[in-house]
Amino acid sequence: GENVEQHPSTLSVQEGDSAVIKCTYSDSASNYFPWYKQELGKRPQLIIDIRSNVGEKKDQRIAVTLNKTAKHFSLHITETQPEDSAVYFCAANTGTYKYIFGTGTRLKVLA
Amino acid sequence: DVKVTQSSRYLVKRTGEKVFLECVQDMDHENMFWYRQDPGLGLRLIYFSYDVKMKEKGDIPEGYSVSREKKERFSLILESASTNQTSMYLCASERLAGVSEQYFGPGTRLTVT
Numbered sequence: 001g002e003n004v005e006q007h008p009s010t011l012s013v014q015e016g017d018s019a020v021i022k023c024t025y026s027d028s029a030s031n032y033f034p035w036y037k038q039e040l041g042k043r044p045q046l047i048i049d050i051r052s053n054v055g056e057k058k059d060q061r062i063a064v065t066l067n068k069t070a071k072h073f074s075l076h077i078t079e080t081q082p083e084d085s086a087v088y089f090c091a092a093n094t095g096t097y098k099y100i101f102g103t104g105t106r107l108k109v110l111a
Numbered sequence: 112d113v114k115v116t117q118s119s120r121y122l123v124k125r126t127g128e129k130v131f132l133e134c135v136q137d138m139d140h141e142n143m144f145w146y147r148q149d150p151g152l153g154l155r156l157i158y159f160s161y162d163v164k165m166k167e168k169g170d171i172p173e174g175y176s177v178s179r180e181k182k183e184r185f186s187l188i189l190e191s192a193s194t195n196q197t198s199m200y201l202c203a204s205e206r207l208a209g210v211s212e213q214y215f216g217p218g219t220r221l222t223v224t
Contacts, residue, residue, distance in 0.1 A: 009151075032210055043115075043201070043215040044154075051210075089153060093209040097142060097161065098169075101153040 002027040004092050006102025013080050014110050021105045023090035024072040030092040030100075033073050035064060038104075039086045047088075048075070080109045114138050115216040117202055123222045130189040132219050134202030142208055143185040147171060148199040148218070157200075160185055161208070192223045 005024045013019045023033075031052035036044040050057045050064045050073065057064050061080075066073040077084055090102040118133035136143065142161050146154040146169075156169030158177040166177050174196060178186045185204075189196055202216040 006153075034212070036215075043217045045215070046212045049212070091154075095209040097144070097159045097167065097208045098156065099154075099209070099213070101155075103151055103153040 002092075002100050004090060004100045004102045006090055006105060008105060009103065010106045010108070012108045012110060015080060015082060017080055019075075019077045019080055019084070019107055019109075021075045021088055021090070021107070022072060023074070023092075023102050024070075025092040025100065026071070027092065027094055027100070028071065029094040030071075031095055032093040033064070033066060034091050034093075034099075035075050036089045036091070037086045038089065044089060077107075080107075082109050082111050085109045115202060115204055115214050117200075117216040117219050119219050120217060121220050121222075123224065124189075124192050125224055126193060128189075128192050128223075130192050130221065130223075132187040132189075132200055132202075132221070134185045134187070134204075134216055135183055136185075136202075136204040136214065137183065138204060138206070138214065139182065140204040140206050140214075141182075142205045143179065144203040144205075144213070145169075145175075145177060145185065145187045146201045146203065148201055154201065157187065189221075192221075194223050197221060197223045 034049040038044040063076040091099045145157040159167045160179040176188045203213040205213045
């Protein structure tokens, strides 16, 4: 079946460093790729998304890149802060109700 | 500004009990979802509803049913709870399928003993 592989499963960085999380999808018809952040005990919240007609999107310290040929997309967080510590989920969608989620990355930002 | 609410944050039920989890959204969204979240498995879709009384099975519908009698409310029903249904259950809604943000509820952590 369709799947999204997400790496790494855990990531520790020093405050101020950058963090990169990568996802690879299998369905070439996927055209919408959201990233969600879930803080401990809280609901997942959308932090950035990208559509297949765009290669990169930035929002302050967060950016997402998409390589359609290789079928992978990545989340980049620069100048990490302790409040960036959370679980991050990627997802892929083909324009239907069906989202395929990655298994999550637990990011720890060490002060 | 709370947009998606779930009836309980924590729930403990016994094996064989019938369990109701309720979700309400105030954004007039057509689409509503029930997911199950387990460590190392990410979010898996149980059921989806695209309109009142309309539903589609997701990846893991076995042992679950749903009800959507009103646009803003989507209920997940465990007909006979089993220990392997111990999990975090997340409800979500979205305006347009596959192209807009999904808004998640706070989750219900269900323990079946």
